Amino acid sequence: MQCREFREIADSYLSNELMVETNHGVITHLEQCAECRQELKARRELRGQLREAFIKSPENQLRPEFAARLSTQLHDYSLGKRGAHLVSPRGWRSSVTRTQATWLALAACLLLAMGMGLVVVRKRLVESKAPGEIAVSKPKPNDSPELNPGIPVSIVKTELAKSAVGDHRDCAIKFRLAEKPIDLEVAGQKYDPVYLNLTKAVLSQQGAAPLDAQFVEAHSCIFEGRRFAHIVLKYHGQVVSFLVTDFEPTNGVQPESGPQVITCSQFDGYKVSCFQTARHAVFIVSELPEGDNLALARALAPSVFAHIMSTENET
C-alpha cells in the first residue's frame, strides 16, 4: 500500500468502515511508515476534538427547562394522554405562540366543519338511501376496468396514471421534485382555472369521508413535464395525493352526469383510483389498501367533479 492510498482510506479506517483485508493492509502499512502513523494520529485527534467541541458547544446544549417539559410531555404521551402533543415547545415563546394558536384554531375549525358535514351527509344518506348503505363503500368486484369494459378506461390505459404515481412518490413522499411547486391558486390564475377553489371543492366533500382524513397542503407541481394540481391528505396514517391534470379523451367518451370512479392498475405498490371529466383526469394515489383508496376517492369525487365540470363549461 502506498502512502497516498493509505491517506485516501485513513478516515474510513478510523470509522471502522473498511473490509477486513483492507484493514490488514492499513495496519501493515502503518507498521512500516512513521509519517502515516503521525497523519493517522493527527486525524484521530482532529476528529476527537471536533466531536468534543461540537457536543460541548454551549449553543448545542438543551435548555434544562425544555428538557424537563419535554420529559413530562413524553411521559404523559406514553401514558395515553394524546393531547400532550398539542403543547408545542414554542408555547412558552410569546412571539410564536400566536402563530401556533392560529393554526390550532384553524385546525379546530376544520375538524368542527368536517364533523358537522359528516353528520349532515349521514343524515341525508339515511333519508335517501337504503338502510345500511354508507357513503364510503367498498369497491365491487367488477370495479376493475379490465372486467368492466363499459366504463371510460382511457385514462387508465395512458401513461397519465403512471405520471400521477410518480408525482405522488417524488412530491408527497420523497420531496425530491426538481422544480419547486407553486401555490395552487396562483397556478389557477396562470395555467388552469380548474385549480381555482379546487381545495375548497375537495374539503367540502370531506363530510362524507371518515373524520381522520386530514388536509395537509395544496399546491401545483410538475412531474416529468406534466403539471398537476396536487392536494395532499392524510388518511388512516397514509399520505394520499389528490391529483388533477388536463386530459383530452381520445376515444370520444364523454363523462356522464356524475363521476365514474374506478381503480387503475397498481404502479410500484401505489394504489390509484381515477375519474375523468371532459378535459381533466383526476387521480387519487396512496399506499392504502385498494378498497380504502377507492372508497376515499368515491367520497371526494362528487364535489370535485361538479367543480371541474362547471369550470370547464365556463371556459
Next chain:
Amino acid sequence: MPHVSSLFRVALWLTRDRAEAEDLLQETLMEALSSFHRFAQGTNCRAWLVSILYHMQSKRRRTAARLHLVSDAEERIAETTAFEPPTPQNLTDEEVLGALERLPRTFQEVVILADIEEMSYKEIASTLEVPVGTVMSRISRGRKLLRAELASYANAHGFGRTTQHQISEKEPLREP
C-alpha cells in the same frame, strides 16, 4: 432521555433556530413513540430516530427539502481538493468549529452525522435517502475540505505540523 442531546444537535444544525429545533425534536420523539412498533430490534435506535427527525423536517419544510441538492459549484469546489496538506494540530475548538461552519452544508451534514454523531455510512445513506457510495464520496470530500481549511488557517497563522511532506496526485510519497 437517551439520544435526546444528539437529536437536538442534529435538529439545531438542520433548522439553525433553537425554537424550531425544539419543535422538531418534540415532534420527532412523539412520532417515534407512536411508531415504535416499526423499530427493528437490534438496529441502531439513534440512527432510527435521526431518520425520523429528517423525515419530520422534510414534512415541515417541504420546499426546502426539495431544494436540498448538492450544487454543481459545491461539487466542483470539493473536486479541487486533490492536493492534501498534512492534518494540522494544536488548533483551538473555536478554530475547528469555525472550519466546520465554513464547509458547504452538504459536506457539513455528512461530517456531523459520521464523525460527531458516529452514524455508519449505511445509516447515513438510509437517513438522507442517497446511495451509500454518495455518502462515502461526500464524507471523503467533506473531511478533506475540513482539513484543507484548517491547514490553510494554520499556515496563515504560522502553526501546525511542519515536518510532514505534502501529497500530490503525481508523486506517491513512498512505497514500503
